[in-house]
Amino acid sequence: MINKLVIFGVGLIGGSLALALREANYCKTVVGCSRNIQNLDKAVELGVIDSYSLDPVEAVKGADMILLAVPMGAMASVLASIHGHLEPGAVVTDAGSAKGSVVLAAKSVFGTIPDYFVPAHPIAGREKSGVEAAIVDLYVDHKVIVTPLPETSAEAELKVTEMWQAAGAKVESMDVETHDQVLAATSHLPHVVAYSLVDTLSKSDASDAIFQYAAGGFRDFTRIASSDPTMWRDICLENRDAILTSLEELQENLQTLHEQISSSDSDGIMKTFTHAKSVRDAYMKNQS
Amino acid sequence: MINKLVIFGVGLIGGSLALALREANYCKTVVGCSRNIQNLDKAVELGVIDSYSLDPVEAVKGADMILLAVPMGAMASVLASIHGHLEPGAVVTDAGSAKGSVVLAAKSVFGTIPDYFVPAHPIAGREKSGVEAAIVDLYVDHKVIVTPLPETSAEAELKVTEMWQAAGAKVESMDVETHDQVLAATSHLPHVVAYSLVDTLSKSDASDAIFQYAAGGFRDFTRIASSDPTMWRDICLENRDAILTSLEELQENLQTLHEQISSSDSDGIMKTFTHAKSVRDAYMKNQS
Numbered sequence: 031m032i033n034k035l036v037i038f039g040v041g042l043i044g045g046s047l048a049l050a051l052r053e054a055n056y057c058k059t060v061v062g063c064s065r066n067i068q069n070l071d072k073a074v075e076l077g078v079i080d081s082y083s084l085d086p087v088e089a090v091k092g093a094d095m096i097l098l099a100v101p102m103g104a105m106a107s108v109l110a111s112i113h114g115h116l117e118p119g120a121v122v123t124d125a126g127s128a129k130g131s132v133v134l135a136a137k138s139v140f141g142t143i144p145d146y147f148v149p150a151h152p153i154a155g156r157e158k159s160g161v162e163a164a165i166v167d168l169y170v171d172h173k174v175i176v177t178p179l180p181e182t183s184a185e186a187e188l189k190v191t192e193m194w195q196a197a198g199a200k201v202e203s204m205d206v207e208t209h210d211q212v213l214a215a216t217s218h219l220p221h222v223v224a225y226s227l228v229d230t231l232s233k234s235d236a237s238d239a240i241f242q243y244a245a246g247g248f249r250d251f252t253r254i255a256s257s258d259p260t261m262w263r264d265i266c267l268e269n270r271d272a273i274l275t276s277l278e279e280l281q282e283n284l285q286t287l288h289e290q291i292s293s294s295d296s297d298g299i300m301k302t303f304t305h306a307k308s309v310r311d312a313y314m315k316n317q318s
Numbered sequence: 319m320i321n322k323l324v325i326f327g328v329g330l331i332g333g334s335l336a337l338a339l340r341e342a343n344y345c346k347t348v349v350g351c352s353r354n355i356q357n358l359d360k361a362v363e364l365g366v367i368d369s370y371s372l373d374p375v376e377a378v379k380g381a382d383m384i385l386l387a388v389p390m391g392a393m394a395s396v397l398a399s400i401h402g403h404l405e406p407g408a409v410v411t412d413a414g415s416a417k418g419s420v421v422l423a424a425k426s427v428f429g430t431i432p433d434y435f436v437p438a439h440p441i442a443g444r445e446k447s448g449v450e451a452a453i454v455d456l457y458v459d460h461k462v463i464v465t466p467l468p469e470t471s472a473e474a475e476l477k478v479t480e481m482w483q484a485a486g487a488k489v490e491s492m493d494v495e496t497h498d499q500v501l502a503a504t505s506h507l508p509h510v511v512a513y514s515l516v517d518t519l520s521k522s523d524a525s526d527a528i529f530q531y532a533a534g535g536f537r538d539f540t541r542i543a544s545s546d547p548t549m550w551r552d553i554c555l556e557n558r559d560a561i562l563t564s565l566e567e568l569q570e571n572l573q574t575l576h577e578q579i580s581s582s583d584s585d586g587i588m589k590t591f592t593h594a595k596s597v598r599d600a601y602m603k604n605q606s
Contacts, residue, residue, distance in 0.1 A: 208527060223539075284511070313532065313540075
């Protein structure tokens with residue numbers, strides 16, 4: 031149970047958690063905090079939060095759980111604004127898509143990692159964003175990865191785990207580096223490639239005809255290129271090293287395929303395609 | 319109206335056309351021809367074809383329309399098997415995903431392009447293949463691109479156009495080179511990239527964790543990596559030059575993004591992502 035939850039950045043991610051915890055009666059009070067009054071008014075109107083404060087110090091008074099659901103570039107400044115003002119026993123967690131950069135932000139603000147700091151990442155989203163897009167069941171059966179540090183107390187980790195479980199999520203634990211590598215490969219890299227493919231085709235000589243004749247496979251393949259550019263730009267900056275590693279592996283693989291196609295290496299192409307299909311089919315089987 | 323349609327290769331593509339034309343009463347007789355008796359028996363059983371012949375010369379006797387729906391690597395040998403045995407006025411068309419290579423095959427067999435030869439490409443498919451996957455409405459509201467050559471007679475082109483229209487398709491005309499370039503960009507390249515991405519991730523150190531945590535965006539992005547490897551290997555071989563051109567353009571674009579991410583070039587990344595999103599959103603708007 032949480033007494034007072036403070037959410038910095040009441041959008042899709044923070045708002046959906048608030049809705050779920052209120053529905054589950056897991057939380058006495060939910061308080062929003064940001065600099066956007068209009069958005070906070072809307073969040074109260076929609077029944078997502080009970081009230082709000084524009085002052086971070088005021089907001090965290092009496093709070094036992096603080097969630098940072100702001101863009102990743104804003105994590106450090108929010109942490110700095112509440113540093114020294116937290117109640118004893120209060121837990122701080124976040125919802126950023128990359129964890130290494132949040133840990134760096136925490137280190138830069140606190141000097142060392144406080145035992146009450148629990149980096150986490152809910153793997154859920156919608157194409158829409160903002161508090162109007164918040165839904166009560168966004169996290170049901172979705173994974174939330176917590177990435178506790180050696181400094182993190184078991185008690186703080188448990189509180190964050192139980193909070194996400196109360197919202198219906200399946201919580202798993204992973205170290206920061208593995209998280210960032212896995213997310214770079216499965217989520218960040220596909221987004222970069224989808225944006226790059228659409229950008230490439232739009233610059234082609236036959237661009238008009240290309241988009242006129244693109245069919246179903248293309249639609250699915252490029253769906254993620256309709257995602258929010260600001261968010262994905264930030265992710266590229268915040269998880270840079272892991273994304274570059276994954277991207278380089280893909281670039282090498284594409285270069286090998288280029289050589290195989292170029293030399294009509296039928297067996298080489300077939301081997302790659304067959305292997306990929308079997309891996310992808312096995313993945314889908316495990317999902318169902 | 320068609321009197322006798324002969325389909326070489328009675329699978330998803332040829333079988334679905336047969337079903338649609340029979341349903342529309344557009345065709346008096348549909349005869350299948352291949353070397354696979356079991357498959358042809360199945361096609362008769364399913365009511366896809368009226369009868370079959372294992373002998374190409376026998377099959378095309380009295381036929382006014384011949385469809386080649388065999389793998390692209392088999393086009394030349396089928397054309398050679400019927401060369402000199404066609405009825406006067408008979409039209410020959412195909413359903414291959416690349417058109418330049420079919421034209422080359424026809425030239426190699428006939429010396430010059432006959433006026434009754436109409437290369438075409440129905441842009442439709444399912445994840446399943448084979449005659450059991452054939453459905454009557456596969457082509458309804460789907461595009462079929464015909465790529466007539468200077469040698470092709472207007473009459474032959476019209477017959478092929480009307481046949482596909484009778485199956486519910488929207489028929490459009492395009493030159494061979496544009497077709498191959500457009501399909502390379504919108505279909506062939508995305509398949510190559512999807513196979514390559516899955517292959518790359520399967521070889522990563524964190525491969526197990528990667529496939530365990532891959533979520534919705536990944537599923538859509540890699541769906542086409544579950545396609546038939548043999549078919550896509552053939553397409554890579556048959557549309558090699560256009561695919562390589564598209565692939566090289568993508569490789570350059572990815573390299574630019576690599577440099578932008580590597581140097582934390584926030585504006586550069588943002589420009590690419592924003593442009594791609596706007597192009598993709600405009601594409602989806604035109605689709606609906």
